Amino acid sequence: MGPTSIEEAASAVAELSKQGARVRPAGAGSRAEWGGADADGTVTVHTGGLDRIVAHNPGDFTAIVQAGVPLAALQRQLAREGQWLALDPPDLGGTVGGLVATADSGPARHRYGGVRDLVIGITVVLSDGSVARSGGTVIKNVAGYDLGKLFAGSYGTLGLVAQVALRLHPLPAGTATLVATTGDPATLAAAVRAMSRHPLEAQALDVAWRAGEGRLLVRFGGVTAAARAGDATKLLSDVSGSPAASRGFDVDVVLDDEAIWAAQRAAQRGPAVVKVSALPTDLPAVLAAAGDATVVSRAALGVSWLSFPEGTDLAGRVTAARTALAPHPTVVLDGARLVAEPWPAPDPGVGALMRRVKERFDPTGTFRPGSYVGGI
Amino acid sequence: MDGHGLVERLRRVVGDRWLLLDEHDLRTYESDGLLQYQQVPRLAVLPGTGDEVRECVAACAAAGVPWVARGAGSGLSGGALPIKDGVLIVLSRLNRILEVDLDNGRICVEPGVTNAAVSAAVAPDFFYPPDPSSQIVCTIGGNVAENSGGAHCFKYGFTTNYVTGLEVVLADGEQVTIGGKALDTPGYDLLGAFVGSEGTLGVATKIWLRVVPVPEATRTLVAFFDSTRQAGEAVSAIVQAGIVPGAIEMMDATTIRATEEMAHAGYPVGRGAALLVELDGAEAECDAQFAQVTAICAEQGSDDVRVSRDEAERQLFWKTRKAAFPAMGRISPNYFVQDGVVPRTTLPDVLVRIDELAAEYGLVVANVFHAGDGNLHPLVCFDAAVEGQAARAEELAGRILDVCLEAGGSITGEHGVGVDKRKHMGKMFAEADLAAFQRLRCAFDPDGQANPGKVMPTPRLCGEVPGVYRQHPLEAAGLAERF
Ligand SMILES: Cc1cc2nc3c(=O)[nH]c(=O)nc-3n(C[C@H](O)[C@H](O)[C@@H](O)COP(=O)(O)OP(=O)(O)OC[C@H]3O[C@@H](n4cnc5c(N)ncnc54)[C@H](O)[C@@H]3O)c2cc1C
Numbered sequence: 083m084g085p086t087s088i089e090e091a092a093s094a095v096a097e098l099s100k101q102g103a104r105v106r107p108a109g110a111g112s113r114a115e116w117g118g119a120d121a122d123g124t125v126t127v128h129t130g131g132l133d134r135i136v137a138h139n140p141g142d143f144t145a146i147v148q149a150g151v152p153l154a155a156l157q158r159q160l161a162r163e164g165q166w167l168a169l170d171p172p173d174l175g176g177t178v179g180g181l182v183a184t185a186d187s188g189p190a191r192h193r194y195g196g197v198r199d200l201v202i203g204i205t206v207v208l209s210d211g212s213v214a215r216s217g218g219t220v221i222k223n224v225a226g227y228d229l230g231k232l233f234a235g236s237y238g239t240l241g242l243v244a245q246v247a248l249r250l251h252p253l254p255a256g257t258a259t260l261v262a263t264t265g266d267p268a269t270l271a272a273a274v275r276a277m278s279r280h281p282l283e284a285q286a287l288d289v290a291w292r293a294g295e296g297r298l299l300v301r302f303g304g305v306t307a308a309a310r311a312g313d314a315t316k317l318l319s320d321v322s323g324s325p326a327a328s329r330g331f332d333v334d335v336v337l338d339d340e341a342i343w344a345a346q347r348a349a350q351r352g353p354a355v356v357k358v359s360a361l362p363t364d365l366p367a368v369l370a371a372a373g374d375a376t377v378v379s380r381a382a383l384g385v386s387w388l389s390f391p392e393g394t395d396l397a398g399r400v401t402a403a404r405t406a407l408a409p410h411p412t413v414v415l416d417g418a419r420l421v422a423e424p425w426p427a428p429d430p431g432v433g434a435l436m437r438r439v440k441e442r443f444d445p446t447g448t449f450r451p452g453s454y455v456g457g458i
Numbered sequence: 459m460d461g462h463g464l465v466e467r468l469r470r471v472v473g474d475r476w477l478l479l480d481e482h483d484l485r486t487y488e489s490d491g492l493l494q495y496q497q498v499p500r501l502a503v504l505p506g507t508g509d510e511v512r513e514c515v516a517a518c519a520a521a522g523v524p525w526v527a528r529g530a531g532s533g534l535s536g537g538a539l540p541i542k543d544g545v546l547i548v549l550s551r552l553n554r555i556l557e558v559d560l561d562n563g564r565i566c567v568e569p570g571v572t573n574a575a576v577s578a579a580v581a582p583d584f585f586y587p588p589d590p591s592s593q594i595v596c597t598i599g600g601n602v603a604e605n606s607g608g609a610h611c612f613k614y615g616f617t618t619n620y621v622t623g624l625e626v627v628l629a630d631g632e633q634v635t636i637g638g639k640a641l642d643t644p645g646y647d648l649l650g651a652f653v654g655s656e657g658t659l660g661v662a663t664k665i666w667l668r669v670v671p672v673p674e675a676t677r678t679l680v681a682f683f684d685s686t687r688q689a690g691e692a693v694s695a696i697v698q699a700g701i702v703p704g705a706i707e708m709m710d711a712t713t714i715r716a717t718e719e720m721a722h723a724g725y726p727v728g729r730g731a732a733l734l735v736e737l738d739g740a741e742a743e744c745d746a747q748f749a750q751v752t753a754i755c756a757e758q759g760s761d762d763v764r765v766s767r768d769e770a771e772r773q774l775f776w777k778t779r780k781a782a783f784p785a786m787g788r789i790s791p792n793y794f795v796q797d798g799v800v801p802r803t804t805l806p807d808v809l810v811r812i813d814e815l816a817a818e819y820g821l822v823v824a825n826v827f828h829a830g831d832g833n834l835h836p837l838v839c840f841d842a843a844v845e846g847q848a849a850r851a852e853e854l855a856g857r858i859l860d861v862c863l864e865a866g867g868s869i870t871g872e873h874g875v876g877v878d879k880r881k882h883m884g885k886m887f888a889e890a891d892l893a894a895f896q897r898l899r900c901a902f903d904p905d906g907q908a909n910p911g912k913v914m915p916t917p918r919l920c921g922e923v924p925g926v927y928r929q930h931p932l933e934a935a936g937l938a939e940r941f
Pocket residue numbers: 106107108109110111112113114115116117129149150153171172173174175176177178179180181183184186187237238239241242243244348349350351352355415
């Protein structure tokens with residue numbers, strides 16, 4: 083089913099829920115398996131027809147965008163005015179609606195926050211066909227409840243995201259990346275600590291770890307990016323009080339750094355990807371749990387992705403890593419079908435509260451029942 | 459309420475000393491920072507721990523008595539206004555800092571800790587960015603409830619961008635921990651829903667916050683312009699150049715005159731607008747951009763740009779800005795502080811429209827505001843001693859909100875809806891939007907016991923079936939648009 087307007091989407095959803103159908107909102111379907119499978123007979127409502135960039139207000143750094151607009155198309159449009167939506171998940175055609183529904187993020191999260199921080203208004207279609215809006219089109223606004231946050235990361239289980247108002251940012255004048263390589267997890271963690279305690283105003287602060295070798299990636303933006311990346315190398319000597327080189331860091335400042343970050347983003351996907359919510363100081367434990375997985379970490383935020391290569395007993399390796407990472411909550415994104423439960427069990431009290439939220443917003447159990455955290 | 463033994467039960471929880479029943483003691487709490495509304499509660503309790511809060515709420519739930527949480531009572535929308543037959547739960551005794559973890563950029567506090575105390579606890583290397591002007595008195599619990607902001611919001615964001623976890627007592631007396639010390643707890647973002655919910659979804663009893671390193675450098679200037687239009691265009695030009703200042707604050711002619719009388723900063727009385735711009739961040743980048751900002755101000759018509767030479771002068775610039783509200787008392791016996799938001803590019807036109815309205819009502823409106831994010835604080839001046847003037851001033855304040863909505867803005871940027879702006883909610887939101895808010899409210903508090911009568915324009919019951927969307931008269935008239 084492919085509605086081409088919000089009104090059409092609303093009447094389609096109302097009709098489906100009246101018939102007792104189960105509904106799955108879908109964008110490009112690029113990560114159809116994230117969050118687990120839907121029951122047989124689920125009707126997919128495609129947002130591809132909701133494809134309008136309703137407004138781009140360059141002077142106000144805001145845009146109003148329908149759910150089916152591909153992220154890449156939006157970024158192309160915004161770039162003409164030197165702006166962007168500061169969300170850079172690995173993207174191969176995903177839609178804005180899918181991005182909001184999965185609250186996916188990339189390295190820019192370090193500086194600009196996630197989906198929840200950049201959605202300033204949202205229009206949703208609920209199972210009774212009502213079209214509800216929260217927020218607005220200004221960046222500062224505290225009128226009413228912030229339903230944009232509730233729907234960010236709701237994986238299509240509360241309703242269909244039809245349209246969002248977004249806060250935009252200027253594209254940085256220039257960028258440069260400090261790359262420090264080491265094979266010692268403790269040194270890597272200490273370097274992250276030194277960097278994140280310092281007011282670097284970095285665009286991104288990531289760690290990449292593969293096969294016993296780690297890299298700290300710190301990206302700077304602005305007219306002085308290169309000089310600041312150079313200055314930041316000095317902080318690495320603080321890690322031990324001795325010059326960086328003697329600690330086994332191999333240090334480089336890269337000006338043409340686009341490829342580094344494209345690779346970093348790409349490493350966030352794979353045949354099986356486990357996302358873990360932890361703290362920056364948990365980095366050594368996360369690296370230790372990774373086994374043969376590549377680790378991408380938003381190191382100053384403590385959020386990491388373990389991406390497992392194809393090979394024997396993929397499911398076993400994923401499960402072993404999740405066990406090793408407990409009690410930190412983990413989610414299986416790519417490869418969700420490999421495990422019985424891609425979501426972690428929620429805290430019982432919060433789980434009950436989430437269920438109440440689901441029941442109020444979707445009393446008919448229309449939207450992807452049984453597929454979310456805690457079996458919601 | 460005593461029929462259920464509520465008073466005795468509360469006394470067992472907090473003891474005699476922290477249970478206030480006397481009308482005289484209760485008067486202290488009859489209003490928050492918005493003095494227009496007053497109500498003495500039936501009784502007030504001052505629990506000393508999160509567990510005591512839980513027991514107090516459970517006692518209220520068992521007795522079917524509504525309650526209101528109160529922090530410092532500095533709110534400006536009547537959010538902490540007591541309920542006549544209800545319980546007021548005062549959180550000022552929950553003022554402990556529980557954990558400081560700078561390696562992870564976190565602090566965990568009780569809700570009664572003041573905003574300023576949070577930054578003090580992580581100084582000198584870190585700070586907590588959301589900084590309401592009331593930061594010395596207002597509590598973190600109140601900040602969470604109001605999603606408070608301040609001068610630094612444009613660059614650094616609001617309370618909601620810094621809260622990572624909350625321990626909350628729900629209206630049924632259940633205690634839950636939403637989110638935590640780490641980010642991205644899987645599941646619905648109940649944290650995002652709770653922040654800014656104005657005490658209607660529960661009481662926060664423990665709060666985890668992100669703190670960030672103090673910027674390496676700060677550069678501050680004040681530029682004077684002939685008109686607010688010119689200053690507004692300078693703001694747009696700065697932002698369009700890709701510069702995100704730590705703060706951009708504007709004062710109009712009336713405000714310059716009033717503050718100069720009080721702060722004596724040597725500001726040119728008679729000029730149309732003053733723009734305070736502060737850049738912060740990495741030293742090199744800050745310097746490069748500061749040169750750009752100075753040039754832009756000159757290009758946009760400022761012949762008087764003053765750069766602070768030292769910390770003392772920077773403090774003077776800020777003192778002058780922060781003196782604006784108290785200074786207004788010198789030129790007018792009374793005033794209302796309005797809190798509306800407009801898209802930044804509409805600022806020049808909106809300010810002209812406000813001047814026109816002021817003339818129409820024969821009242822003075824002074825403007826001092828956060829120009830970066832279009833958050834206006836028009837001060838509607840009046841003399842309560844003059845028959846009917848207060849009512850006219852209030853009407854004018856309401857008309858200003860209509861102007862904000864027509865420009866595509868919001869009825870509140872930081873002070874909240876509370877009791878004060880309930881009546882305006884229907885202008886900004888359609889019936890289906892309000893019904894969706896009610897769904898959230900009912901999920902948290904089906905019996906409507908937590909701060910009832912606030913935020914929503916009309917009382918609703920959770921059993922009601924939400925209606926479907928109908929076009930709002932403002933939309934039909936082409937004045938508002940659903941995006
Ligand atoms: C490591 C990694 C690799 C990735 N690789 C790719 C890739 O190769 N290609 C790619 O396109 N994306 C990829 N993504 C995901 C992508 O970046 C985002 O998740 C998002 O943009 C997917 O959008 P979609 O439109 O494809 O969503 P879909 O796959 O269609 O849907 C994803 C989820 O969102 C829900 N949903 C979608 N639209 C709506 C809506 N309008 N309202 C409510 N719920 C909705 C669905 O029900 C489903 O639960 C990757 C992400 C990561 C982290």
